[in-house]
Amino acid sequence: MAKTKSLLNADHPLTIEEAYESRPRLWWLYTLILLIVAALLGWSGTSIEYKGLATKGMTIAQGIGYGLVHPDTNLLFNLTNEGVPYQLLQTVAIAVLGTLIGGVLAIPFSFLACDRIVPKPVALIFRTVILGIRTIPSLVWALVWIRVTGPNAFCGVVTESVCSIGMICKMYITAIEDIDTKILESLDAAGCNGFQKVRYGILPQIIPNFISTVIYRFDINVKDATTLGIVGAGGIGAALIQCMNSSRWSMVGAYLTGMIVLMILIELFSTKVRAKLARG
Amino acid sequence: MRKKQKAEAAVKTPLLDRLIPPREITLPNGHTVKKPVSRAPFIAVLTIAAIWISAVVTGFDFRIIIERGHQLGYILGRIFHPNWSYFGGDAAGTKKLMDALFDTIKMSIMGSVIGATMALPISVMASNNINRSTGVVWFLRILLMVIRTLPTLIIAKFAALIFGLGTFAGTVAIVVFTFGIVAKMMYESIETIDMGAFEATESFGANKFQSFWSACMPQILPTYLSYCLYSLEMNIRAAAILGYVGAGGLGILINEFIGWRDYESLGAVLLALFVVVLIIENTSQYLRKKLS
Numbered sequence: 001m002a003k004t005k006s007l008l009n010a011d012h013p014l015t016i017e018e019a020y021e022s023r024p025r026l027w028w029l030y031t032l033i034l035l036i037v038a039a040l041l042g043w044s045g046t047s048i049e050y051k052g053l054a055t056k057g058m059t060i061a062q063g064i065g066y067g068l069v070h071p072d073t074n075l076l077f078n079l080t081n082e083g084v085p086y087q088l089l090q091t092v093a094i095a096v097l098g099t100l101i102g103g104v105l106a107i108p109f110s111f112l113a114c115d116r117i118v119p120k121p122v123a124l125i126f127r128t129v130i131l132g133i134r135t136i137p138s139l140v141w142a143l144v145w146i147r148v149t150g151p152n153a154f155c156g157v158v159t160e161s162v163c164s165i166g167m168i169c170k171m172y173i174t175a176i177e178d179i180d181t182k183i184l185e186s187l188d189a190a191g192c193n194g195f196q197k198v199r200y201g202i203l204p205q206i207i208p209n210f211i212s213t214v215i216y217r218f219d220i221n222v223k224d225a226t227t228l229g230i231v232g233a234g235g236i237g238a239a240l241i242q243c244m245n246s247s248r249w250s251m252v253g254a255y256l257t258g259m260i261v262l263m264i265l266i267e268l269f270s271t272k273v274r275a276k277l278a279r280g
Numbered sequence: 281m282r283k284k285q286k287a288e289a290a291v292k293t294p295l296l297d298r299l300i301p302p303r304e305i306t307l308p309n310g311h312t313v314k315k316p317v318s319r320a321p322f323i324a325v326l327t328i329a330a331i332w333i334s335a336v337v338t339g340f341d342f343r344i345i346i347e348r349g350h351q352l353g354y355i356l357g358r359i360f361h362p363n364w365s366y367f368g369g370d371a372a373g374t375k376k377l378m379d380a381l382f383d384t385i386k387m388s389i390m391g392s393v394i395g396a397t398m399a400l401p402i403s404v405m406a407s408n409n410i411n412r413s414t415g416v417v418w419f420l421r422i423l424l425m426v427i428r429t430l431p432t433l434i435i436a437k438f439a440a441l442i443f444g445l446g447t448f449a450g451t452v453a454i455v456v457f458t459f460g461i462v463a464k465m466m467y468e469s470i471e472t473i474d475m476g477a478f479e480a481t482e483s484f485g486a487n488k489f490q491s492f493w494s495a496c497m498p499q500i501l502p503t504y505l506s507y508c509l510y511s512l513e514m515n516i517r518a519a520a521i522l523g524y525v526g527a528g529g530l531g532i533l534i535n536e537f538i539g540w541r542d543y544e545s546l547g548a549v550l551l552a553l554f555v556v557v558l559i560i561e562n563t564s565q566y567l568r569k570k571l572s
Binding site: 053 | 383
């Protein structure tokens with residue numbers, strides 16, 4: 001405290017040495033963090049061991065490198081159902097429908113989980129349900145839904161819709177909690193009725209947030225949809241994994257190239273639209 | 281000069297306003313304002329077209345859910361009656377579950393620490409207020425972007441093919457994933473820091489590293505630690521499924537139990553995962569609140 005006082009005292013300004021001596025010292029905090037991290041690392045190291053490359057490891061690594069540089073152009077520009085463009089279209093289609101359905105389903109959930117609107121116990125129950133949905137990995141959801149829909153792209157759509165609810169709800173709830181209710185009073189004073197209050201007082205505050213959340217989730221869902229194919233839920237993953245298992249590296253290269261290009265385009269699009277929404 | 285301005289204005293007006301000119305309204309005080317055409321109908325048409333195409337491509341059919349939805353209820357019902365013998369009742373089963381669970385936690389801690397440590401120097405090199413060579417900055421950014429587009433499961437599959445099945449492959453996948461995401465978030469926040477102190481220390485004769493260490497490090501360290509914790513939160517979830525492609529951890533058990541249709545045991549695995557995620561998320565959120 002004495003030090004801070006003398007820093008502010010204009011009559012006796014500190015010399016450079018004094019100011020340097022009074023710099024914040026957090027070395028004990030950093031040592032503590034380092035010690036904790038070191039302990040955790042030591043503990044984790046106990047069951048992760050490097051057993052050298054697999055017998056064919058080097059060949060496979062070379063194959064992957066070769067495939068990425070020499071993608072199979074026939075497959076890359078093939079417009080039939082096996083070609084990369086159609087597989088990518090299917091992946092994006094799964095993500096579009098999944099995100100939209102998830103975004104709509106999340107609206108009632110997030111209002112019911114917001115303790116500004118419903119009583120605290122009800123909100124707590126719905127929050128636990130949402131956390132539960134979020135914890136089950138998307139791959140497990142896909143494996144469960146496959147028993148309902150069969151192994152096809154529709155399974156991917158349903159999986160993505162359910163998985164999206166968790167994260168979208170979390171962000172919707174923050175948006176709902178940030179609503180400024182003072183506006184409602186001013187609209188009341190201006191003589192608005194209930195519908196007008198919602199239309200001009202509430203919706204303009206939450207709609208940009210909601211759309212921004214959905215677009216952000218779309219970005220994630222496209223990435224997720226590429227892996228759902230591994231369990232047979234449609235999208236590019238199935239073909240990619242098959243080619244990897246049978247070591248057809250130039251085909252792997254073609255699928256990966258298509259995926260990387262698609263994902264970069266979608267990320268650029270989503271960042272641009274969200275920046276525009278944030279600026280209004 | 282005027283011609284150039286006109287051309288610039290034409291470029292800046294959105295395409296739609298050039299096709300359909302905005303409506304002009306004359307206000308009572310004589311000023312005129314332009315009301316551009318509403319974008320809503322166009323966005324609505326595009327969205328509906330996207331939905332329709334997606335529905336056709338994916339073979340969307342809601343009747344299937346109505347007809348066979350009870351199947352889901354049946355499976356979920358069994359998942360919500362977890363097999364409690366995995367929590368102490370059956371010694372071998374408990375050991376199997378706990379080993380897999382701790383493997384998952386260890387993989388994500390190890391992967392997060394290594395990935396985040398690697399990300400720090402790269403993110404400094406990829407931020408354009410510290411690194412002045414544009415070529416290197418853009419090369420690193422494009423590299424990071426490509427790394428981030430690869431799904432974790434695909435990286436894990438590659439790693440499992442190269443390094444053999446087991447936890448090492450999973451750790452590699454998590455290192456790559458953490459590296460991509462932490463480096464990106466870091467260079468974005470390094471670019472927003474106050475560079476005044478950096479310039480001041482440089483003018484005193486400190487070299488770039490010294491001035492970065494004393495002027496920028498204190499500014500970015502809390503953000504960095506908070507990103508590390510955030511990535512650890514995500515990694516626990518990601519690591520849980522890596523076993524599906526043979527990279528160790530809970531995923532192996534998940535794959536096994538779904539294969540046998542032993543949904544009660546699957547419920548036990550998911551319950552264990554749920555508890556761990558809950559503990560780690562709450563600890564990490566508490567620490568992150570302290571950091572900010």
